[in-house]
Amino acid sequence: MTAYTVHELTVPATMDDDPVAVQAFRDWLRVSDAAEVAVHGLTELSWRPEEYLPLCHEPGAPSRLFVVRDDAGTVVASGSYDTKQDPSTPNCWLAVGVAPEHQRRGVGTLLADHLEALARAEGRTQWKTYAVSRQVGPGVGPGYLPAPTGAGAVPEDEAGVRFLTGRGWRFGQVNRISRLALPADPSVVRELHDRAMAAAGPDHRVHTWTGRTPERWLDDLAVLQTRMSTDAPDGDMEEPEDVWTADRLRAHEDELARAPRTMLTVAVEHVPTAALVGFTQLAVPHDDGRAVMQWDTLVLREHRGHRLGWLLKVVGIETVERDFPGRPSIVTFNAEENRPMLDVNEAVGFVGVGSEGIWERRVSLGAAPAAGS
Numbered sequence: 001m002t003a004y005t006v007h008e009l010t011v012p013a014t015m016d017d018d019p020v021a022v023q024a025f026r027d028w029l030r031v032s033d034a035a036e037v038a039v040h041g042l043t044e045l046s047w048r049p050e051e052y053l054p055l056c057h058e059p060g061a062p063s064r065l066f067v068v069r070d071d072a073g074t075v076v077a078s079g080s081y082d083t084k085q086d087p088s089t090p091n092c093w094l095a096v097g098v099a100p101e102h103q104r105r106g107v108g109t110l111l112a113d114h115l116e117a118l119a120r121a122e123g124r125t126q127w128k129t130y131a132v133s134r135q136v137g138p139g140v141g142p143g144y145l146p147a148p149t150g151a152g153a154v155p156e157d158e159a160g161v162r163f164l165t166g167r168g169w170r171f172g173q174v175n176r177i178s179r180l181a182l183p184a185d186p187s188v189v190r191e192l193h194d195r196a197m198a199a200a201g202p203d204h205r206v207h208t209w210t211g212r213t214p215e216r217w218l219d220d221l222a223v224l225q226t227r228m229s230t231d232a233p234d235g236d237m238e239e240p241e242d243v244w245t246a247d248r249l250r251a252h253e254d255e256l257a258r259a260p261r262t263m264l265t266v267a268v269e270h271v272p273t274a275a276l277v278g279f280t281q282l283a284v285p286h287d288d289g290r291a292v293m294q295w296d297t298l299v300l301r302e303h304r305g306h307r308l309g310w311l312l313k314v315v316g317i318e319t320v321e322r323d324f325p326g327r328p329s330i331v332t333f334n335a336e337e338n339r340p341m342l343d344v345n346e347a348v349g350f351v352g353v354g355s356e357g358i359w360e361r362r363v364s365l366g367a368a369p370a371a372g373s
């Protein structure tokens with residue numbers, strides 16, 4: 001019988017670091033991607049190691065990465081353990097992916113047990129994981145587990161769903177993975193742009209930049225980043241406030257600048273107060289054969305209702321097409337209950353291509369873990 005063992009990686013600082021550490025990181029990413037692609041089939045979402053590595057070096061909260069090796073030393077599963085900068089938060093984020101050809105042999109259980117034990121040992125009581133699912137259309141019925149938000153569901157027959165349910169995790173929310181094939185229909189984008197501009201009126205002004213945030217907007221962007229943790233829909237799985245300062249933002253930007261992607265930011269200023277009140281960020285690959293990833297999009301709660309989300313979205317598309325032509329698509333993740341954002345996505349031509357279930361487990365540290373958990 002094969003013996004499987006869990007190993008924590010020494011995450012390389014750069015891709016030119018110690019070759020053994022770099023190879024282990026490459027193996028980690030390959031297996032992690034393979035486990036997800038086997039579920040949703042979206043090869044466009046696979047990462048290049050150079051792109052992903054900077055994401056593991058969040059200043060003050062670096063990712064811890066783990067692999068399971070078989071007795072020949074082959075990596076058969078990948079896992080991660082993340083926390084936030086504030087050490088007092090009870091939250092942590094876990095992930096487990098098993099190479100498709102090694103599933104159903106107890107490897108996922110071995111790795112999940114290891115990560116959960118680590119979370120307990122660190123005193124974390126609120127655990128979260130993101131598990132991809134195949135695309136789920138609207139109006140699903142039997143055979144699907146509905147989200148408690150009332151929007152979206154995940155297929156009950158998926159390995160990840162069975163695995164997490166069996167381990168006592170609670171399904172909380174669905175993200176829709178949407179894809180816009182580029183170029184988008186220019187007349188549709190233009191019309192949406194005009195409508196959004198009319199609704200936003202003279203009190204709002206759009207700014208775009210690439211790379212480092214201009215000094216003038218640094219504090220404002222830190223506020224917007226902080227509010228991502230409190231103003232974005234999170235079902236009933238409360239996220240702690242994750243405070244961003246100008247210094248943290250700069251350190252983060254410098255880390256991301258090492259990836260072969262250009263960060264395009266579109267922000268909207270509320271002219272009467274000269275403050276930014278919304279933003280979206282798109283990670284544009286240097287390789288023009290790869291998809292653009294649209295990351296955070298947020299309009300502050302108190303500034304909603306002026307179609308600023310629409311404005312950010314369409315200006316982002318127009319800027320990508322004008323300044324970075326040739327990319328095949330933009331891919332984005334949105335909460336299935338976030339109707340305003342899904343409305344603009346659908347209007348502009350994004351189509352659903354996959355889903356992501358968000359799961360939570362709350363534990364009490366006093367109690368001994370139940371069998372199998």
Ligand SMILES: CC(C)(COP(=O)(O)OP(=O)(O)OC[C@H]1O[C@@H](n2cnc3c(N)ncnc32)[C@H](O)[C@@H]1OP(=O)(O)O)[C@@H](O)C(=O)NCCC(=O)NCCS
Binds near residue numbers: 035104108162
């Ligand atoms: C979910 C996943 C990690 C399970 O890995 P694994 O090594 O196959 O898991 P195990 O062999 O330890 O299975 C443990 C239990 O999960 C359940 N399970 C796992 N895969 C299943 C499947 N395909 N069908 C039904 N039940 C399944 C079973 O109850 C299983 O116990 P059993 O084999 O004794 O019946 C793996 O399928 C995967 O990587 N999926 C894609 C990524 C993902 O969804 N990750 C989970 C969220 S972090």
